[in-house]
Amino acid sequence: MWLFSSKRFKLLKTIALLIVFIYLLYLYLPYDWLKRTKIGVQFRQWMAGDAVFYNTCHRPKYDPWNEEMLEHIDMNFNPVSNCDKTFKPFTKLENGHWSIVDEKTKCRARCQRYKGERENDIGDWMDKAGPVDCEILETVCSNETHKDMYGFLHSQIIETPLDPPKKNISGMQQFDVVVILLDSLSYTQAVRSLPSTRSFFKSHMEAIEFPYLNKVGENSRPNSVALWYGKSLESIDRSLYDEESIDEDWKHEYFCYEFKDNETHLFKEFHEHGYKTMLAEDWAEGSANWPDCVGFKNPPTDHYMRPFQYAYEKVAENITKKHLEGHLCREYHHTLFDYLEQFQNSYTDNVPKFSWFWSAHIGHDDENGFFRVDRELQQYLFKNRKKLENSFVFILGDHGLRFGDQTETTTGSFEKNNPYLGISIPKELRDSTDLLKMMEMNAKDLQTHYDTRATFLDILKYQSKSGFLETETLDIPEEKGHSLFRHQPNSTRTCRTLPIPTEYCICQFDIVEEDSTSSLAENIGKAVIDSINSKLKQGGFEDKCTVMEFEKTLSLKKFKNTFDGFYSINLKVKGESGATFKANVEAKNMFSIIIHGTIERTSIYGRTADCIKSEVHRPFCYCREQPKKVSFL
Known part of the structure; x- marks a missing residue:
């Protein structure tokens, strides 16, 4: 009996020592070896019990009208409520x-x-x-x-000569495509702010909404590049999944400082297939140019509204620059609706048209901005319903509201990553094809702007050849997405399998709140601030931007179902800027902290970073010299 107990004790001791050895091995093996070698990855996955949790997307469910969000809502917001309603243009x-x-x-x-x-x-x-x-x-x-x-x-629209299509369009069934992009419109925000529009869009136009659309970049630029070019501007850190990170397709320097005329974009592709094209934005800089990017050398579309915006904001007479301030009951977005309607009514019916309307002024800076345009947008759809019955109509956002107090709420923090998307198809295709059925099915899954882009290309190049009857999966060469009109690949659609940076993922991970006042929370916060200051120094902006100092951790959340110690932190810095940031980090202990993905600026910085032009660094900068009056736009 004693001999048996002795052997058993030795066995248990050996097992215990082996467990301690493996744990110490895990802690102190080189990080790069654990991340980049096949054996290292397998070892980590074995230690973590294999992260099966991340193979499923637990889709979010939020109440658009929860009390936490209601505190920030003003349904009567209207900057032109006191305008001169009797005014008529001279x-x-x-x-x-x-x-x-x-x-x-x-x-x-x-x-x-x-x-x-x-x-x-x-x-x-x-x-x-x-x-x-x-x-x-x-x-x-x-x-x-x-x-x-x-x-x-x-x-007005001055019709231009019809260029012979560069692509073979023989036998193609071509419909108009109308895109209305409302900057910063999320799905749940649309539910709150656009009830009349959604009612008409869904009932009369039989639109299908996609409540689980996930943005693929922080702001308008990377999301517009995904839609227009099918390219990424941000790398994707996949450390959470023990997988290789994915580099961005285009570096900032290439996108920003080289003209994009020779790149393949949606406007060029539609034009080459015989479409007349139009682009209207209510901003002189636009998503492709801000703050110092060159954009296009020549107009990207047949009809380009940029001269309007540049005149209004830069070179028109002073009296002209005031006419959209509200006193005449005319706002910036009204001019876009005018131009869009003029374009829709131009050319003969046998000339297909592709139009892109992008309004930033409505709701980019205020949660309540969309309330006032609900009836206007509904009336636009109603007034032009006959034209739109022969069109594919996309209403979408690029991302949700990114700044403001409401983004600090549970719903608001989710909304910024969940842009709106609704699609209406031509009336003659609603009963004769399975497009609605396919969209209803795909609306239940996680989607991205790359899938929206693939849908545009499907309309243009593929479905048009078959009478829009195809439903089988289509892998479009060099594209990251799959059409919403077809069966998508059988693999589970998660942020692990789709090109979505983890920091923007709307899938609901199993997380636990940690003590935001702990030493670990402080050390993680300081590590994030050190990274921000390092980025400014590397960019050569340390003389123009103040050095950020950590003040406090606002929240610290730990991802469960992983052995690595992944955290999401929200923090605030000291000083006048009062800047707040969010980041995902890996903290094996208090002294080994690694930042993954993009550090997000969660507070408005407006013109406080105008001393530098680099869009990459502006979110991290608070200029040493500030104008007397700072507009937080």
């Missing part, structure tokens, strides 16, 4: 002619044409009403003392 632009409503009023007009992304070709003033051959016309009227009292920017 000038008109119709059928290629400009005119003065009251002939006794002294007015003048001039053309604003495209010369470059940041330059207009400004025509001479015309004192007499008559024909004009430009799409953007500035008109100014003066009173008896010759003081300017009225300025206005008109738009």
Whole structure:
């Protein structure tokens, strides 16, 4: 008996020592070896019990009207509520002619044409009403003392010659494609703010919504690049899944400082297939140019509204620059609706059109911005319903609201990563094809902007050849997504299997709240701040930007189902900026902290970083010299 017990004791002792040895081996083996070698990865997965949890996407469920969010909502928000509703424009632009409503009023007009992304070709003033051959016309009227009292920017579509398609379109069934992108519109925000629009869109136009769309980049630029080019601007750190990280397709320097005319983008592809194309944004810089990027050397579309925005914001008369401030009941987005409607009513019905409307001013900076456009958007869809019955209509966001107090709520922190997407198809295809059925099925799964892009290409190149009857999976060469009109690959759609950076993933991981005042929380926070300061130094901005100092950890959450010690931290820095940041980190202990993915700026920084131009570094910068009045836009 004693001998048996002795052997048993030795066996247990050996097992215990082996467990301790393996654990110490895990702790002190080189991090790179554990991450990059096959044996190391297998060892980590064995220690973690294999991260099966991340092979499933637990789809989010949030109440758009929860009390936490309601504290930030003002359904009556309307910046033009006190405007002069009796105002009528003094000038008109119709059928290629400009005119003065009251002939006794002294007015003048001039053309604003495209010369470059940041330059207009400004025509001479015309004192007499008559024909004009430009799409953007500035008109100014003066009173008896010759003081300017009225300025206005008109738009129209000047039809251009039909270019022979560069691609073979024989036998293709081509429909118009209309894209209305509302910057910063999330799915649950659309539920709150656009009830009338969604009601008409879903009931009359039979649109299908995709509640689990996941953004693929932090702000508008990487998401627009995914939609327009199918490329990524951010690397994807897959450390959480014990997999190799994925480098970005385009570095910032290439995207920003080389013209993109020669790259394949949606507008070019639609044009090559015989479409007339249009792009309208309510911002002179636009998603491709801010803050110092070159964008396109030549207009990317047949009809490009950029001269309007550049005139309004930069080179028009001072009186003209004031006419969209609200006192005339005209806002920036109204001009986009005008231009879009003008484009839809141009050309003959046998000329297919691809239009892209992108409004940033409505809701980019305020949770409540979308309430006021609900009826306007519904009325636009209603007014143009006959045209839209023969169109694919996409209403979407690029991401959700990224700044403000509401983003610190549970729902708000989720919304910023969950842009809205709804799609209506041509009326004649609703009963004769399985497109609605396919969309309803795919709407239950995680989707990305790459899948939306693949859907555009499916409409353009593939479904158009078969009468939109195909439903089998299609792998489009060099594309990251799969069409929403077809069966998608059988593999489970998660942030592990799709090109979604972990820091933006809307799948609900099993997490636990940690003590935000602990030494670990402080050390992680300081490590994040050190990384921010290091980025500024590497960029050469340490002389222009203040050195960030850690103040406190706002929250620390630990990912469960992994042995590695992955955390998500929200923190605040000291000083006037009051900046807050979010990051994902791996902390094996208090002294081994590794930051994964992008460090997100979660507070508004507006123009406080205007001393530098680099978009990569602006979220981390608070300029040493601040203007007297800072506008947090």
